[in-house]
Amino acid sequence: MSTLAQPKKAPETPSPKTKKVQKEVGQDRAATSQGRWAFWLISPALVLLAVVIVYPVVNAIIMAFQKDQGLDPVTKVFVQGGPAGLDNFVHWLAQQCGSAACAPGTLGSQFWSAVGTTFFFTVVTVVLETVLGFWMAVIMARSFRGRSALRAAVLVPWAIPTAVTAKLWFFIFAFDGIANKLFGTAILWTGSEWPARWAIIISDVWKTTPFMALLILAGLQIIPAEVYEAAKVDGASAWQRFTQITLPLVKPALMVAVLFRVLDALRMYDLPAIMTQGSNGTTTLSILVVDQIRQGFNSAAALSTITFLIIFLVAFIFVRFLGANAVASATPKTKGQDK
Amino acid sequence: MNTRKYLLPAAVAGVLALSLSACGGGGGGSTASSGGDAAANLDGRGPITYVQGKDNSNVVRPLVDKWNAAHPDQKVTFKEQSDQADQQHDDLVQNFQAKNANYDVVDVDVIWTAEFAAKGWLQPLTDKMSIDTSKMLPATVKTATYNNTLFAAPQTSDGGILFYRKDLVPTPPKTWDEMMNMCSIAKQNNIDCYAGQFAKYEGLTVNAAEAINSAGGTIVGDDGKSTVTSAAAKAGLNNLVTAYKNGNIPTQGVTYQEEQGRQSFEDGKLLFLRNWPYVYNLAKTDGSSKVKDTFGMAPLPGKDGPGASSLGGHNLAVSVYSQHKATAKDFLTFMTSEETEKFYATQGSLAPVLGSLYDDPTLVQQLPYLPVLKTSIQNAVPRPVTPFYPAVTKAIQDNAYAAIKGDKSVDQAMTDMDTAINSASQ
Numbered sequence: 001m002s003t004l005a006q007p008k009k010a011p012e013t014p015s016p017k018t019k020k021v022q023k024e025v026g027q028d029r030a031a032t033s034q035g036r037w038a039f040w041l042i043s044p045a046l047v048l049l050a051v052v053i054v055y056p057v058v059n060a061i062i063m064a065f066q067k068d069q070g071l072d073p074v075t076k077v078f079v080q081g082g083p084a085g086l087d088n089f090v091h092w093l094a095q096q097c098g099s100a101a102c103a104p105g106t107l108g109s110q111f112w113s114a115v116g117t118t119f120f121f122t123v124v125t126v127v128l129e130t131v132l133g134f135w136m137a138v139i140m141a142r143s144f145r146g147r148s149a150l151r152a153a154v155l156v157p158w159a160i161p162t163a164v165t166a167k168l169w170f171f172i173f174a175f176d177g178i179a180n181k182l183f184g185t186a187i188l189w190t191g192s193e194w195p196a197r198w199a200i201i202i203s204d205v206w207k208t209t210p211f212m213a214l215l216i217l218a219g220l221q222i223i224p225a226e227v228y229e230a231a232k233v234d235g236a237s238a239w240q241r242f243t244q245i246t247l248p249l250v251k252p253a254l255m256v257a258v259l260f261r262v263l264d265a266l267r268m269y270d271l272p273a274i275m276t277q278g279s280n281g282t283t284t285l286s287i288l289v290v291d292q293i294r295q296g297f298n299s300a301a302a303l304s305t306i307t308f309l310i311i312f313l314v315a316f317i318f319v320r321f322l323g324a325n326a327v328a329s330a331t332p333k334t335k336g337q338d339k
Numbered sequence: 340m341n342t343r344k345y346l347l348p349a350a351v352a353g354v355l356a357l358s359l360s361a362c363g364g365g366g367g368g369s370t371a372s373s374g375g376d377a378a379a380n381l382d383g384r385g386p387i388t389y390v391q392g393k394d395n396s397n398v399v400r401p402l403v404d405k406w407n408a409a410h411p412d413q414k415v416t417f418k419e420q421s422d423q424a425d426q427q428h429d430d431l432v433q434n435f436q437a438k439n440a441n442y443d444v445v446d447v448d449v450i451w452t453a454e455f456a457a458k459g460w461l462q463p464l465t466d467k468m469s470i471d472t473s474k475m476l477p478a479t480v481k482t483a484t485y486n487n488t489l490f491a492a493p494q495t496s497d498g499g500i501l502f503y504r505k506d507l508v509p510t511p512p513k514t515w516d517e518m519m520n521m522c523s524i525a526k527q528n529n530i531d532c533y534a535g536q537f538a539k540y541e542g543l544t545v546n547a548a549e550a551i552n553s554a555g556g557t558i559v560g561d562d563g564k565s566t567v568t569s570a571a572a573k574a575g576l577n578n579l580v581t582a583y584k585n586g587n588i589p590t591q592g593v594t595y596q597e598e599q600g601r602q603s604f605e606d607g608k609l610l611f612l613r614n615w616p617y618v619y620n621l622a623k624t625d626g627s628s629k630v631k632d633t634f635g636m637a638p639l640p641g642k643d644g645p646g647a648s649s650l651g652g653h654n655l656a657v658s659v660y661s662q663h664k665a666t667a668k669d670f671l672t673f674m675t676s677e678e679t680e681k682f683y684a685t686q687g688s689l690a691p692v693l694g695s696l697y698d699d700p701t702l703v704q705q706l707p708y709l710p711v712l713k714t715s716i717q718n719a720v721p722r723p724v725t726p727f728y729p730a731v732t733k734a735i736q737d738n739a740y741a742a743i744k745g746d747k748s749v750d751q752a753m754t755d756m757d758t759a760i761n762s763a764s765q
Contacts, residue, residue: 071457071726071764076486078457078726097762104741105734105759174599175591191538191594191744279539279740294428294729295763 057308060301064088068296081298088302107292110283111303115310118284120197122265125204130258132205133212138246140213141220151214158210166274169203173275196280200271208264212257219253220246259318266311285310376438376459376659381467383663386414387670390431391446391653393422396687406673413666415444424448435460435658443661444670446653447491449482449721450541450728455656456485457726462657464489468668470675478719479692483654485724490656492675493692495683497651498715499549500708501637502604502612502622504630511637515553515578518611518640522587525610531589533582534600535613539740542596544722544732545649546613547739549639551575552720553646558735558760559723565760567753577749580742593744605630613639615651616708620688636707638714648719652690684709690716730763 065088067081092111095102102108140151157165172178173189180187189199223246231241269286272278278287285307292300391399394417403417420427428451434442435458447455455461464470470492472480479493501518503511507528512518522532535549536542548558556572559565566572582588595603597614604612605622607629612618619636622628639646655674657667673679680691684702690712696702697713723731734756742752 069458076457076726077459100758100762103734103758103762104747104755105737106730106762107733175594186590188591188594191591277538277540291729291733294425295727295733 060308061305063298063301064305065302066298068298084298088299089306091299092303092306107288107295110288113281114283114285114288117197117281118266118268118286121201121204121268121284122262124201125208125265126258126261128201128205129209129212129261130254132209133257134216134254136209136213137216137220140217151217154210154213156210157207158214160207162207162270163274165203165207166271169199169206169271170275173199190276191280193280196276196282200275200282203271203275204265204268208261212261215257215260216250216254219250219257222253223249255318255322259315262318263311263315266314377462379659380662380664382665383661384413384666385663386416387443387661387663387666388416388418388441389444389446389670390418390420390434390442392420392424392427394419395422396689398683398687398689401686402674402679402682406670410666410669413663413669415670418442431455435660438660440658440660440662442658443663443667444674445656445658446494447656449479449650449652449654450732452483452491452654452656453485453724454726454728456488456490460659461490462659462661462664462667464492464657464668464671468657468664470668470672474695475692476694476716478650478716478721479652482650482652482721482724483656485726491654492656492671493652494655494675495652495689496692496716497615497690498712498719499545499613499639499646499648500616500618500711500715501639502614502618503635503637504607504610504633505635506633507610511635512611512640513645514643515640515646519582519587521610525587528610530607531592531603531609532587533611533613534588534592534595534603534609536596536600537579537583537588537593537740537743538596539736540596541732541736543739544735545651547576547579547735548649548720548722549613549646550579552649553639553641554578555642557720559725559731563725563764565757567760568757573749573753576739576742576753579739580745580749583743584745588743593740604634616690616706616712617688619706619708636711638711638718641718645714645718648715650716650719650721652692725764727764731760734759734763 065084065086067084067087069078069081071077072079090096091102091108095108095111097103097106097108136154140147140154160168170190174180175186175188175191177189179185179189187195189195227245227249228241231245236244267286268284269290272282272284273287273290276282278284278291285303289300289304289307292303389399389403394400399417399419403415407414420430428448431442431445431447431451435455447461452461462468465488469489472489472493475493476496479496480489483489483491483493501511507524508521512521518533525532535546537546551558551567551572552575554571554575556569556575557566558572579588583592591599597618600609600612600614601618601621603609604614604618605625605628622630622634624631639648641647655671657664657671661667675692677693677696680693680696681699681702683689684691684696685705688706690709691697694713694717697709703709722728725731738747738752738756738759741747742749747755
């Protein structure tokens with residue numbers, strides 16, 4: 001994780017010539033002994049990661065290929081289901097229960113709607129949070145009296161535990177709550193489809209915008225003031241300064257912040273779980289996984305494996321395509337770029 | 340190279356994201372081998388542990404102290420869980436899967452009993468382990484019975500009660516139709532008529548089951564197969580659907596859990612409320628309650644007499660992995676004795692499972708709703724006793740909710756509910 005925060009060193013690009021010379025000097029041996037040292041130094045961390053990350057993931061994948069327990073018709077006691085092949089995955093992806101399509105009222109019938117809901121929440125919340133967070137960051141980056149107080153105040157929503165935030169907004173959006181009183185409306189915020197979705201989006205934006213603002217602010221702080229001064233002297237307008245200087249230079253930090261938020265939003269659980277219990281089209285993939293855990297572990301393992309692949313794919317796309325661009329624009333376009 | 344710098348952390352973040360949700364299960368526990376566990380340690384005596392959710396009214400500790408004073412060589416340790424039902428359930432599941440011998444006596448919600456019994460985690464209360472249930476209300480014993488075997492001892496019960504406004508309705512309605520006709524009184528006074536728990540959560544299962552059972556329908560038959568497509572069951576759900584459509588259940592009724600309905604009732608904005616007995620104390624003593632002296636209590640209205648309440652409450656069970664089952668059984672008997680039940684009622688307002696206590700004058704003086712509650716529990720029908728309860732309750736909730744809101748016809752909702760219940764229990 002910390003690698004993200006490290007300032008980038010200009011890539012050293014020794015010319016091919018010097019490389020050869022170094023090789024002959026026996027740099028190789030030094031490198032390998034260094035490598036061995038490095039391996040021993042990081043091995044405790046690797047072991048820890050293997051225990052807390054690799055083992056559960058592998059275990060979940062193994063479980064995903066087992067049938068859920070079923071009742072023995074005679075003794076009425078649960079027995080192990082045995083190997084399932086790809087049945088669990090087909091059950092989710094094709095929404096098949098047994099030989100027929102899953103009926104409304106089963107978890108299986110909700111898979112694709114949950115995928116849609118999850119992505120809808122992710123796209124909308126991240127876009128809103130990025131825009132608002134950027135705006136807040138730009139304001140906080142200026143010097144004015146009470147700036148540090150404002151920075152601290154902005155952090156309050158982010159400091160409140162999500163479960164508490166959810167309860168807070170649950171009361172605000174209650175039928176006789178503040179929201180309806182304020183606007184003189186009679187909207188069932190938690191009892192109808194689109195209001196419920198927007199209620200969750202509003203809560204999420206309220207909670208997470210400060211986080212985005214601070215990450216972007218950190219990115220803004222490393223842009224030297226001289227660059228702006230030089231641009232002013234050259235007669236660049238405020239808009240030009242923003243698009244030509246601020247945006248490209250803040251892009252790496254922005255991309256990291258957006259990636260974090262996207263991964264977070266794809267896992268959204270507590271807000272909809274507490275505010276709407278996942279009713280009215282607010283069931284996200286995480287809610288579906290938790291509900292399924294109570295009904296059968298192995299289907300839940302398959303579902304979480306699918307969810308994992310989806311999130312991994314999104315993260316990969318981000319880093320490979322968007323992240324790569326961010327890196328390229330931040331490093332001088334000379335030689336030494338891996339493609 | 341630079342790409343890789345981002346890729347690894349991103350990958351780690353992704354993996355972390357999922358590994359957390361993936362290890363919630365902890366693998367399927369082995370089952371069906373419980374025969375051996377259930378036959379072992381039947382005569383074992385020694386210290387045991389009693390596990391239950393948060394002891395809000397501080398009734399468990401005094402009882403445990405009392406037991407420990409009398410049995411110094413078989414001391415009971417009380418392990419308190421959180422006050423969240425789901426967390427209690429998952430905690431029990433994890434410890435049973437790990438065959439934890441230190442969870443000797445556990446407190447299980449009535450709706451989990453069948454599931455735990457079918458997993459082979461609960462000691463059948465037969466032969467040496469049998470307890471006397473003859474004085475208990477039959478419906479409570481039904482919640483603890485799976486596959487014709489008693490797996491737990493009913494400890495506390497709970498039933499639905501109709502709270503109404505005495506000042507506006509002198510005699511409470513006996514039937515559902517009578518109550519609906521009284522809604523004109525609510526209109527005249529500019530308040531809402533009827534509310535229960537119609538948000539999409541466990542409370543909706545309770546209310547939908549009450550509507551279906553009160554109309555003479557059933558949710559599952561004796562074979563565990565769904566019976567919700569019967570005319571009576573449809574008529575039951577249709578009562579709620581119609582009431583919501585014509586405004587007898589207010590628009591915001593579909594967002595109500597127990598508390599929202601109680602607040603509305605205490606505000607004087609609601610004529611009839613279906614809720615649990617706990618409302619009585621609060622409506623009587625809350626500073627903000629406007630109905631302190633003007634509310635009454637009656638059995639739930641049914642088709643042509645008292646309705647069929649769903650049952651709440653908790654049962655006590657012995658773990659098959661316990662090493663001191665003889666002690667555990669004695670403790671079970673102690674915890675369901677008349678004396679304990681009385682203590683629960685007076686100190687914790689927890690409804691007893693012994694029928695005789697409902698007529699006890701001292702208790703009735705303290706808890707005036709007991710006679711009404713007795714009627715309620717005598718006519719009660721437990722929610723489906725099935726090992727697939729989580730799936731069954733979801734099938735009921737999702738489809739009843741859609742029907743009440745008018746997103747689906749009653750016929751369609753019941754057909755879907757039927758398919759969903761049956762596909763869950765295969």
